[in-house]
Amino acid sequence: MTDISSDIFGALTNCARAVEEKLDKLLPTVRTPEGEVVEAMRYSALGGGKRLRPFLVMETASLFNVEKDYALQVAAALEMVHCYSLVHDDLPAMDDSDLRRGQMTVHKKWDDATAILAGDGLLTEAFAVMADPATHPDMAVRLKLISGLAVASGAKGMVGGQMIDLSPSRADLNLAGITRLQALKTGALIRYACEAGAILGNAKPEEYQALSLYAEDIGLAFQIVDDLLDHEATPEETGKPTGVDSGAGKATFVGQLGLENAREKANVLIDSAKSRLDIFAGKAQLLRDTATFIVERRS
Incomplete structure (x- = not known):
């Protein structure tokens, strides 16, 4: 385990609160x-969660002194897309999950059509x-x-990754195949979150590239940690069922690498990811702490 600043928890909490308030206004x-x-x-979008993608938008935008209201609009819109993906991902035709963020999934509280x-x-x-x-x-x-x-x-991003995830060939993917799948399904929106801050801030090409590469690293690490939690955590910790992918026979990072090698990767x-931020010096400390948070999280 690595040291993580307590500042990141307060920053994540404050961002989540601001995004929640913005979503409440945008979805009256x-x-x-x-x-x-x-x-x-509203049930899906206001149902809590880490709000990691919005946080990445806000923090990358802050590197360029972007007006907070602009970044918050983009952060909320991105969270809507993420929440839509969770609602559909939980449907019986996909993962068939009953629990999301510690509460009933939308199709269980209402029905599939809703x-x-x-x-x-x-x-x-x-x-x-x-x-x-x-915006x-x-x-x-x-x-x-x-x-x-x-x-x-x-x-070319999340939907494409989900299609690969549903494919019969999913169980036979090698490490390169799993990496590509997760770069699309999970990584694409995380990468966009960081690139959106750069777009808002009219970043220089080298700054945009640095944030994009940072996002690729943390996006892949995020999914590896998800695979680890699927093996090691409880539903109470994660707020959703565990053991789903391994139980379904899907190829995972843990299945390919083993627990310890996956954790090391x-x-x-x-x-x-942290080294990608050297170009921003001390201004990017919260983004460095975010990377540590991703690898140490339990949900």
């Missing part, structure tokens, strides 16, 4: 027949938020943000 209750799907959207619509609603609303001038006054910046999010969440990736 609707008292008409369609209000049921809005309630399901869960599908709630996910669709969150995804489309995210792009509406991105297109809003409140950034420069239309060119908004277009870059929208384009990047579309790629990260679509067939995650630590190597975290060290690499």
Whole structure:
């Protein structure tokens, strides 16, 4: 275990609170027949969680002194996309999960149809938020943000990774195959979170590249830790069922590397991620602490 500053926990908590308040405003209750799907959207989006992706948006944007309100809009929109993916991922046609973030999944609290619509609603609303001038006054910046999010969440990113995850060949993937799968399914939105801060801040090419590589490292480490938790943690710790992937016979980092080698690989990736931030010197300390948090988390 490595030392981690207590500052990261306070920063994560403060960011999560700000994102929660922003999501509450962006997804107001609707008292008409369609209000049921809005309630399901709110249930998913306001259901807690680490809010890691929004935090990465906020912290990378802060490196360039971006107006906080702009970064918060992008952070909330990205969290909508992440929450949509969780709602759909939990459906019987995918992972068939009953528990998410310590509470009933959307399709269990309502039904499959409402869960599908709630996910669709969150995804489309995210792009509406991105297109809003409140996100950034420069239309060119908004277009870059929208384009990047579309790629990260679509067939060349998260959706593509999910398709590989559902494929019959999933059980036979080698280490390179698992790495590519997770770079798409999990890593694409994490990478976008860091790149979005750079886009908002009109970063120099070398700064953008540094954040992108940092994100690739922590994204892969994040999934390795997820695989470790799937073997070692309890549902009470993680807030969701454990042993799912291994029980389904899916190829995982732990299955390929073993527990100790997988843990070592995650630590190597975290060290690499921190070195990517040298270009920002002391301004990036919270991002370094975030990398440590990722490898030490228990949920």
